[in-house]
Amino acid sequence: MTRNATLPVSGPGRVSAMKNWRYIGMHAVAAAAFIFLLQHYGLNNTLESSLLWALTFGGCAAGLAYAQSNR
Secondary structure (H helix, E strand, O other), X not given: OOOOOOOOOOOOOXXXXXXXXXXXXXXXXXXXXXXXXXXXXXXXXXXXXXXXXHHHHHHHHHHHHHHHHOO
C-alpha cells in the first residue's frame, strides 16, 4: 500500500495574509476619506488640517485593523 501525498501550491497562510493586508488597507483608506470629508466639507477646516487629521485617523484605523486581524 502506498499513499499519494499532494503538496499545496502555496504555503499555508499566504492567501489569508493577503486578505489581511487588503482588509487593513481598505480600513485605513475608508477612515481617512471619512474624516477628511467631515473635516474639510462638514466643518470647513483648512486643507492642511483636514489632511493631517485624515493621515492620523487612517494610521489609527490601520493599527486597529492590524490588531484585529492578528487575534
